[in-house]
Amino acid sequence: MKLAGQSHSLINRLALLFALLTFAATATLGYALYRALEQQLTVRDDAALVNRVDQLRTLLRDVDVVDLIRQKPHLFANMLGNREALLVLQYPGQAPLIEVNPGNSRVPDVKPVVADAPLSLDAVHHRIEPDGTPFIAVSAAAITSHAQEPLLITSGRLLTERTRMLGNYRDQIVLLAAIMSVLSALLAYWIARRGLSPLRKLAEQTGAIGIRNLSVRIDSADAPQELLPLITGFNGMLDRLESSFTQLSQVSADMAHDLRTPIGNMLGQTEVALGQRRDVEYYQRLLGSNFEELQRLSKMTDSMLFLARAEHADHVIERKAVDVSAEFQRLADYFEGPAEERDVRLVLRGEGGVWADAVLLRRALANLLANAVRYAEPGSEIILAASQEAEGTTITVENTGPTIAEHHLARLFDRFYRADPSRHASSSSSGLGLAIVRSIMTLHQGKWSAESRDGVTCFSLFFPTAQQ
Structure with missing residues (x-):
């Protein structure tokens, strides 16, 4: 062989x-x-x-x-x-x-x-x-x-x-042609070996790169001009692999940490309950607490599955013209109860259309509104607004609450990242809501950003038009 x-x-x-x-x-x-x-x-x-x-x-x-x-x-x-x-x-x-x-x-x-x-x-x-x-x-x-x-x-x-x-x-012509062919083959073999030596060096460098040294990049100093696009592509691929591997390692660690907390709580509570006979009310409180932890685990699992599907290269979304005011009203009706519990008021501003997948649009805005309701100061307003531009539609969710530090804003859309460490073990959040928003906007080839100053936090989503 x-x-x-x-x-x-x-x-x-x-x-x-x-x-x-x-x-x-x-x-x-x-x-x-x-x-x-x-x-x-x-x-x-x-x-x-x-x-x-x-x-x-x-x-x-x-x-x-x-x-x-x-x-x-x-x-x-x-x-x-x-x-x-x-x-x-x-x-x-x-x-x-x-x-x-x-x-x-x-x-x-x-x-x-x-x-x-x-x-x-x-x-x-x-x-x-x-x-x-x-x-x-x-x-x-x-x-x-x-x-x-x-x-x-x-x-x-x-x-x-x-x-x-x-x-x-x-006969002399045939002999001369044969001799010239042999000499040409030998010369071509020698030239090809010398010409392909940069490829062998490239193969050696790429073969030496593994999980332990993903930060190593292929040296293009002595490479011929024709191989520079290939080396650039390899180095770009290594950058993406290193970033993905680092992110995967971080996600695995964060997910293990987040899963360990509810599982540890349920194991500890169950172990205490089994230590001696308890009354019915105690078992009811235990089941209620375990139910909340299981809900959190289920929500986290669903979110991770959604992110895995959304970030798949072959994921196809069904974009169409969606009426902004109708979607805003649908979300306002859904969050009316939680908003009243937090003593906040939803304000809707904007009309027109947005070129988006309706289901994914609702999920992205629902995640932003859930965060806004959770962190808004009682008695304040949450403003859900839309503005039309030639290039697309910008939707913003603004609330009044704790100011988010500048160094947290860049990482708010990362998985399991929380700007408030005290809420890390909260059963009401899986730490994946904003990561889902980022994935949805990536599928729409849109943009996302967050600003926070003087107690006002504003999340912006930009959806390009069909022509864009």
């Missing part, structure tokens, strides 16, 4: 690709040169054969052919030049006066060029022998001084030597 993985590595694939490209380029160039050489040799051989026949026509014009053949038969053999040539002299319809054919080639049956017509390369006929060797031939009529009819000259040549030379040239 290791060898298979290496054979499909990026370096090996780049080397193989370079080798194939080099072989294709070299072979293509070699083929073009081969074809050019073959064409030049063809023209040369055709011209040599035409020139030989033309010389014979000139020679035989002023001599007695029969007498010349009888006195100097070797002259025609010498004119051929090699053992692969062919020469046949004959009058039409008669036996050959002379036939020089040392290679025993088949005499071609081609139409001769007339006696008074000039010879050109078009007069050359080409054929392929059964063994694949090319054969060229020219047939022409010649006027002699002592004959009434023209003499037929047929000359040909078997191109074995040219075929062998071209074959050697072709």
